[in-house]
Amino acid sequence: xxxxxxxxxxxxxxxxxxxxxxxxxxxxxxxxxxxxxxxxxxxxxxxxxxxxxxxxxxxxxxxxxxxxxxxxxxxxxxxxxxxxxxxxxxxxxxxxxxxxxxxxxxxxxxxxxxxxxxxxxxxxxxxxxxxxxxxxxxxxxxxxxxxxxxxxxxxxxxxxxxxxxxxxxxxxxxxxxxxxxxxxxxxxxxxxxxxxxxxxxxxxxxxxxxxxxxxxxxxxxxxxxxxxxxxxxxxxxxxxxxxxxxxxxxxxxxxxxxxxxxxxxxxxxx
Amino acid sequence: xxxxxxxxxxxxxxxxxxxxxxxxxxxxxxxxxxxxxxxxxxxxxxxxxxxxxxxxxxxxxxxxxxxxxxxxxxxxxxxxxxxxxxxxxxxxxxxxxxxxxxxxxxxxxxxxxxxxxxxxxxxxxxxxxxxxxxxxxxxxxxxxxxxxxxxxxxxxxxxxxxxxxxxxxxxxxxxxxxxxxxxxxxxxxxxxxxxxxxxxxxxxxxxxxxxxxxxxxxxxxxxxxxxxxxxxxxxxxxxxxxxxxxxxxxxxxxxxx
Numbered sequence: 001x002x003x004x005x006x007x008x009x010x011x012x013x014x015x016x017x018x019x020x021x022x023x024x025x026x027x028x029x030x031x032x033x034x035x036x037x038x039x040x041x042x043x044x045x046x047x048x049x050x051x052x053x054x055x056x057x058x059x060x061x062x063x064x065x066x067x068x069x070x071x072x073x074x075x076x077x078x079x080x081x082x083x084x085x086x087x088x089x090x091x092x093x094x095x096x097x098x099x100x101x102x103x104x105x106x107x108x109x110x111x112x113x114x115x116x117x118x119x120x121x122x123x124x125x126x127x128x129x130x131x132x133x134x135x136x137x138x139x140x141x142x143x144x145x146x147x148x149x150x151x152x153x154x155x156x157x158x159x160x161x162x163x164x165x166x167x168x169x170x171x172x173x174x175x176x177x178x179x180x181x182x183x184x185x186x187x188x189x190x191x192x193x194x195x196x197x198x199x200x201x202x203x204x205x206x207x208x209x210x211x212x213x214x215x216x217x218x219x220x221x222x223x224x225x226x227x228x229x230x231x232x233x234x235x236x237x238x239x240x241x242x243x244x245x246x247x248x249x250x251x252x253x254x255x256x257x258x259x260x261x262x263x264x265x266x267x268x269x270x
Numbered sequence: 271x272x273x274x275x276x277x278x279x280x281x282x283x284x285x286x287x288x289x290x291x292x293x294x295x296x297x298x299x300x301x302x303x304x305x306x307x308x309x310x311x312x313x314x315x316x317x318x319x320x321x322x323x324x325x326x327x328x329x330x331x332x333x334x335x336x337x338x339x340x341x342x343x344x345x346x347x348x349x350x351x352x353x354x355x356x357x358x359x360x361x362x363x364x365x366x367x368x369x370x371x372x373x374x375x376x377x378x379x380x381x382x383x384x385x386x387x388x389x390x391x392x393x394x395x396x397x398x399x400x401x402x403x404x405x406x407x408x409x410x411x412x413x414x415x416x417x418x419x420x421x422x423x424x425x426x427x428x429x430x431x432x433x434x435x436x437x438x439x440x441x442x443x444x445x446x447x448x449x450x451x452x453x454x455x456x457x458x459x460x461x462x463x464x465x466x467x468x469x470x471x472x473x474x475x476x477x478x479x480x481x482x483x484x485x486x487x488x489x490x491x492x493x494x495x496x497x498x499x500x501x502x503x504x505x506x507x508x509x510x511x512x513x514x515x516x517x518x519x520x521x522x523x524x525x526x527x
Contacts, residue, residue: 046365053503095314096502098307102369237362238318 012057013141019081021134023074025112038107041243050096052256055087058145062251070155072194083262128167134190137177142186147203149228154220162193172216181212228253278405284347285383286398286452288340289374297331303373306508315366320353323409324519325493331513334487336419338456393430398452401441406448411463416477418488420456432483440476493518
């Protein structure tokens with residue numbers, strides 16, 4: 001093994017539809033402080049530590065700033081990339097993932113948060129986006145844990161009606177797909193009637209924000225436009241550790257410990 | 271450093287759990303949650319935080335069980351009370367704890383766990399008691415468990431007094447390695463650890479005395495020694511849990527690993 005291979009973790013590119021695109025709305029019974037505390041002390045680190053052994057390949061959670069954020073904009077977003085499109089469902093055969101999945105209802109308004117999560121190609125859209133359907137704009141595999149990711153969250157510009165908003169964002173996405181900007185190997189997009197969220201990935205660490213996103217931002221009132229900060233967790237499941245302060249770290253790309261073979265271990269082969 | 275014999279822990283180093291399932295969770299779903307997530311997770315997520323023994327029982331679905339009697343009971347021994355409290359500094363324990371919310375009624379402390387105090391002749395509702403003071407190993411002993419409803423003819427004070435009288439007799443006359451009890455307003459849960467080895471003839475027991483005093487609904491259980499064949503990331507559909515299931519989970523403790 002060369003010194004370069006020692007310093008650089010192995011890359012695991014996954015298909016563009018091998019991701020769950022989460023938009024979480026806080027439960028009305030939960031204050032934002034409680035929400036951030038729950039996510040930072042339990043939910044986000046549990047996702048990052050319980051699931052990579054059975055197929056989670058990248059995890060990019062973001063807390064959406066609350067100042068001036070309209071209610072229609074999610075309180076939290078996350079991308080969860082899996083080794084294959086089927087790996088997410090297969091992973092539930094392991095109790096670690098069933099434990100994690102049982103946590104969702106505590107802090108979220110699940111009626112609002114339970115929207116489609118798996119993207120389809122923007123090529124399948126016809127003149128306008130379907131609200132709450134995530135789309136991938138590029139088709140090649142990518143490793144979103146490595147490199148750099150920029151994330152935009154914005155509310156629908158008030159002068160645009162929902163139908164016009166969905167149509168104009170579609171126009172932007174189609175143009176992005178037709179002429180992908182250089183240095184970009186992945187892009188995801190989802191719109192509700194009142195918001196847009198987009199992620200653009202470059203395989204290069206420290207890449208600059210992609211200027212091709214600016215026309216999309218112009219269709220919104222941006223709430224967040226940030227580079228995901230690469231973060232290595234400083235503790236494991238059983239270490240004495242209070243968790244993450246997500247009020248300080250809003251947009252993260254959590255570095256996972258990824259085994260080469262990532263699926264539940266059949267009985268008898270442990 | 272503890273001066274106890276390895277494998278033995280103090281009689282008050284135990285959380286006594288009485289759980290009531292969520293009303294919109296059908297009993298079959300309840301069994302499923304317990305078997306596929308909750309019971310194995312209790313061990314797998316907490317053994318490295320100092321869990322010392324775990325004995326869950328499922329009265330839910332038994333014929334005639336009043337709703338006022340817990341749907342699941344458990345005793346969870348820890349290396350010490352401090353070990354239990356320190357566990358919340360660990361992500362695994364915090365995560366496990368939050369899984370309760372999808373299974374049990376937690377508001378108003380309906381479902382709850384408490385440490386016991388030494389029994390001195392009377393009972394307070396929802397305050398567990400231990401009858402003996404010697405350290406013991408509940409994972410490798412023979413446990414009997416008894417759950418009963420308050421007889422309709424008894425008010426709460428009379429119910430508690432009747433139980434206390436029997437517990438006093440057990441404490442004075444029955445040579446057990448350990449015994450725990452907790453009375454709510456409407457139920458009694460009781461566990462005892464007998465010195466007899468598994469498979470041996472019946473050892474000393476206080477259960478018949480409690481059965482004689484509590485003549486409405488009751489049920490006696492013998493927790494079965496049960497090994498978990500898997501780890502957190504293995505492919506495994508879970509345990510078979512049904513009405514009356516009762517387990518004494520066997521695992522390698524962190525202090526023994």
